[in-house]
Amino acid sequence: MKRIILWTLLLLTAGWVGTYAEDGSRLWLRMDAVSTPAKVTGVKGTALTELQTYWQGGPVVLKRQKGLKADAYTIKSQGGKIVITAGGDAGLLYGAYHLLRLQQSGQATSVPVGSAVGNLDITETPFYDLRILNHWDNPNGTVERGFAGKSIFLNPTPERMKMYARANASIGINGTVLNNVNAKPEALSTESLQKAKGIADQLRPYGIRVYLAINFASPMRLGGLKTADPLDAEVVKWWRDKVNEIYRLIPDFGGFLVKANSEGEPGPQDFQRSHADGANMLADVLKPHNGIVMWRAFVYAPQSPDRANQAYLEFMPLDGQFRDNVIIQIKNGPVDFQPREPYSPLFTAMQKTPMMVEFQITQEYLGAANHLVYLAPMWREFFSFVKPASLRAMAGVANIGDDTNWCGHHFAQSNWYAFGRLAWNPNLTSEEIAKEWLSMTFGQDERLKMKDESAAANYQLSIINSPLVKLMLDSREACVSYMMPLGIHHIFAGTHHYGPEPWYAPRGVRADWTPPYYHKADSIGLGFDRTLSGSANVKQYPDELCRLYNDINTCPENLLAWFHHVPWDHKMKSGRTFWDELCHKYDDGLRQARHFLAVWDTMQPYVDQQRFEEVQRKLRIQARDAEWWRDACLLYFQTFSKRPIPQDMDHPVHNLDEMMKFRIPIGMYENPECGYTK
Numbered sequence: 001m002k003r004i005i006l007w008t009l010l011l012l013t014a015g016w017v018g019t020y021a022e023d024g025s026r027l028w029l030r031m032d033a034v035s036t037p038a039k040v041t042g043v044k045g046t047a048l049t050e051l052q053t054y055w056q057g058g059p060v061v062l063k064r065q066k067g068l069k070a071d072a073y074t075i076k077s078q079g080g081k082i083v084i085t086a087g088g089d090a091g092l093l094y095g096a097y098h099l100l101r102l103q104q105s106g107q108a109t110s111v112p113v114g115s116a117v118g119n120l121d122i123t124e125t126p127f128y129d130l131r132i133l134n135h136w137d138n139p140n141g142t143v144e145r146g147f148a149g150k151s152i153f154l155n156p157t158p159e160r161m162k163m164y165a166r167a168n169a170s171i172g173i174n175g176t177v178l179n180n181v182n183a184k185p186e187a188l189s190t191e192s193l194q195k196a197k198g199i200a201d202q203l204r205p206y207g208i209r210v211y212l213a214i215n216f217a218s219p220m221r222l223g224g225l226k227t228a229d230p231l232d233a234e235v236v237k238w239w240r241d242k243v244n245e246i247y248r249l250i251p252d253f254g255g256f257l258v259k260a261n262s263e264g265e266p267g268p269q270d271f272q273r274s275h276a277d278g279a280n281m282l283a284d285v286l287k288p289h290n291g292i293v294m295w296r297a298f299v300y301a302p303q304s305p306d307r308a309n310q311a312y313l314e315f316m317p318l319d320g321q322f323r324d325n326v327i328i329q330i331k332n333g334p335v336d337f338q339p340r341e342p343y344s345p346l347f348t349a350m351q352k353t354p355m356m357v358e359f360q361i362t363q364e365y366l367g368a369a370n371h372l373v374y375l376a377p378m379w380r381e382f383f384s385f386v387k388p389a390s391l392r393a394m395a396g397v398a399n400i401g402d403d404t405n406w407c408g409h410h411f412a413q414s415n416w417y418a419f420g421r422l423a424w425n426p427n428l429t430s431e432e433i434a435k436e437w438l439s440m441t442f443g444q445d446e447r448l449k450m451k452d453e454s455a456a457a458n459y460q461l462s463i464i465n466s467p468l469v470k471l472m473l474d475s476r477e478a479c480v481s482y483m484m485p486l487g488i489h490h491i492f493a494g495t496h497h498y499g500p501e502p503w504y505a506p507r508g509v510r511a512d513w514t515p516p517y518y519h520k521a522d523s524i525g526l527g528f529d530r531t532l533s534g535s536a537n538v539k540q541y542p543d544e545l546c547r548l549y550n551d552i553n554t555c556p557e558n559l560l561a562w563f564h565h566v567p568w569d570h571k572m573k574s575g576r577t578f579w580d581e582l583c584h585k586y587d588d589g590l591r592q593a594r595h596f597l598a599v600w601d602t603m604q605p606y607v608d609q610q611r612f613e614e615v616q617r618k619l620r621i622q623a624r625d626a627e628w629w630r631d632a633c634l635l636y637f638q639t640f641s642k643r644p645i646p647q648d649m650d651h652p653v654h655n656l657d658e659m660m661k662f663r664i665p666i667g668m669y670e671n672p673e674c675g676y677t678k
C-alpha cells in the first residue's frame with residue numbers, strides 16, 4: 001500500500017509532461033549535444049569528442065597511467081576537476097561513457113543534471129577482456145534468427161555505424177563477429193574482406209575489433225583445393241596466406257569464430273580429424289598476429305538418443321588439447337537457447353581448456369521481437385551455477401537489425417544493453433541493470449528540460465521505482481510459464497520457432513528437430529528421462545547435482561520434465577498433481593502477460609506517445625500469444641493425460657484442430673506480424 005502511495009505521489013510531483021514522437025533510434029544514448037568539437041582521431045580522440053559534445057559539467061582531464069589494465073579506469077573528483085585515469089585509451093573511452101551515464105541517468109546524486117564536479121571516486125575493471133557480439137548476418141542481408149529487419153552491414157551508412165559503435169562502446173562491448181556462423185566460403189573473398197575492412201575502420205575509434213565466422217571448407221570451396229584437411233600442408237598454407245591477407249587489411253583483426261561439424265556445416269571430422277586438429281591449425285596461423293579462434297561446441301548428430309549429451313561426449317576427450325589462443329564457445333544450455341535449460345555440463349567438466357559462454361540476445365525461442373522478455377535474469381541464473389571466473393569471455397548473438405529502433409521491440413534494446421553490462425561485470429544484478437537502462441531510455445528529454453533539480457530527481461525516481469522494473473524482472477519467468485514450464489523444452493513450431501507446435505513431427509524430418517523427441521508425452525506422463533536409468537545426462541554434472549537431478553523428489557521443479565519422464569499424477573510441492581500444476585503454470589503465465597498491459601498503462605505519463613503505443617501493440621500480441629501457447633499445449637497434452645483442466649482456472653478458448661492447422665508463413669529471417677490470428 002505504502003509503495004502505491006509513494007508511486008502516486010511521485011507521479012503527481014513529476015506532473016503530466018507533454019509527449020512527442022520518438023522512434024527509439026537513439027537507443028539508450030539520449031543526450032543532446034552541447035557543442036560541436038573539432039575532429040580528433042584515435043580511441044582517446046573519441047573519448048574527448050564524446051565528452052566535449054555531451055558533458056554538461058565542469059572540466060574533465062583524461063590521463064593514461066601505467067600499471068592499470070588497458071580497459072580499466074578510475075573517475076575521481078580532484079581539485080575542482082574530474083580526472084579519468086586508465087591504462088589504455090579504451091579505458092579512457094569507457095570512463096567517459098561512465099561519466100556521461102551518470103549525467104544522463106541522474107542516478108548518482110553526486111552528479112545532478114548539469115552539475116560541475118560532484119564527489120566522484122569510481123574504479124572499474126572489466127571482468128572479461130573479450131566482450132563480443134555475434135551477428136548471424138548473411139551476405140544477402142538476411143539475418144538468421146534476426147527479428148529487426150535486414151543486416152546493418154549490408155549498406156552501412158556512416159551515421160548508423162557510428163551509432164552502433166557508440167552504443168557498443170558505451171556498454172563496454174569490444175568485439176564483433178560480422179557474419180553468420182553458418183558461414184559462406186565467400187566471407188573470406190577479397191571483396192568481402194575489403195568490406196570488413198571498411199567496417200573495421202569505422203569501429204576502431206571506439207575500441208571495437210572485428211572478427212569473422214569462417215566456413216571450414218573454404219580452402220576447397222573458395223581456394224579450389226582438393227581437400228580442407230587441417231593437417232594437409234597446402235591447406236595450412238592456404239589459411240596462412242588468407243590470414244596474412246586479412247591482417248594487411250585489418251591490422252587489429254580479432255580472429256575466427258567457427259561452427260564445424262554441426263548442422264551440416266563442414267569441419268575437420270569430414271577428414272577424420274578432431275575438433276582440436278581443426279582449431280589448432282587455425283590457431284597456429286593466427287598466433288603470429290595475436291589472433292584467436294573461438295571454436296563452438298554446439299554439435300549434435302541425429303542418431304543420438306539424447307542431444308543434450310553430445311557436446312560433452314565430443315569435447316571432453318579433447319580437454320587440454322587446444323592451443324592457448326583457442327577458446328571453446330559453449331551455449332549456456334546443453335540443447336539450444338530454450339526459455340529455461342540447466343547449464344551446459346561442459347562448463348563444470350572441462351578443466352584444462354579456456355571456455356566462453358554464448359548467450360542468445362536475439363529471442364529465437366522467446367517470442368522474437370514481439371514479446372517483452374528481459375533476459376538478464378536468465379543469464380544471471382546461468383552464473384549462479386557456472387562461476388564467472390571459470391570463463392574467459394562472453395559472447396552474445398546479436399538482436400540488431402536495420403529497423404529504426406535497432407532491435408524490433410523497444411524493450412529488446414534492454415537485452416543488448418544487459419549483455420554488455422554483464423560482460424563487463426557479471427555480478428551486476430538484473431535489477432540494477434534494468435533500472436539503469438530504464439532511466440537512460442525513458443523520460444530523458446522531459447527530465448533534462450526541468451530546471452528544478454529536485455523535480456528532475458523525483459521524475460527519475462518515479463521511473464526507476466515504477467512497477468515497470470518488476471515487470472521486466474518477472475518477464476522471463478512469465479515467458480517460461482506460458483511457453484514451456486516445469487522443464488519442458490523445444491516444443492516450438494518447426495523452422496521459424498515462433499509459437500507452439502508440440503505435435504510437429506512431419507515424416508522425413510530428423511527426430512531431434514521435432515518436439516515429440518523432447519517432450520515424449522504418453523499415457524504415463526511427460527518429459528525426457530535423463531536420469532541414470534534414462535539417457536544418463538545427469539552423470540555429466542558434478543556428483544552433488546547429479547544426485548539432486550537424478551531423483552524426481554529432489555530435482556528442482558522448474559527442471560522436472562527436463563530430467564524426468566514425470567507421471568501425470570506425480571505429487572508436486574504445491575500438493576497438486578503434475579498435470580494440474582502444468583495447467584496452472586500455463587494459466588499463471590498467461591495472466592502475467594495480460595497484467596503487463598495494465599502495468600504499461602501506468603507508464604503513459606512517462607513515455608512518449610510513439611513508444612508507448614508501439615510497446616502497447618506488442619504487449620497485446622504477447623498476451624494473445626500466451627493464450628495461444630496455453631491452449632495449444634494444454635489441449636494437446638490432454639490427449640495423452642486424459643485428465644480434466646482444473647476447475648479453478650480459465651479454460652482454453654481455441655480449438656486444437658484449428659490450432660494444429662494454423663501456419664505462420666515466415667522462415668527463419670523475419671519477425672512475424674503477430675501470432676495466432678484465428
Ligand code: GCW
Nearest residue numbers: 136144145181182259298336
Ligand atoms: O539455435 C539454432 C538455430 C540456428 C543456428 C544454430 C547455431 C546459426 O536454430 O539457426 O544457426 O542454432 O547456433 O548454430
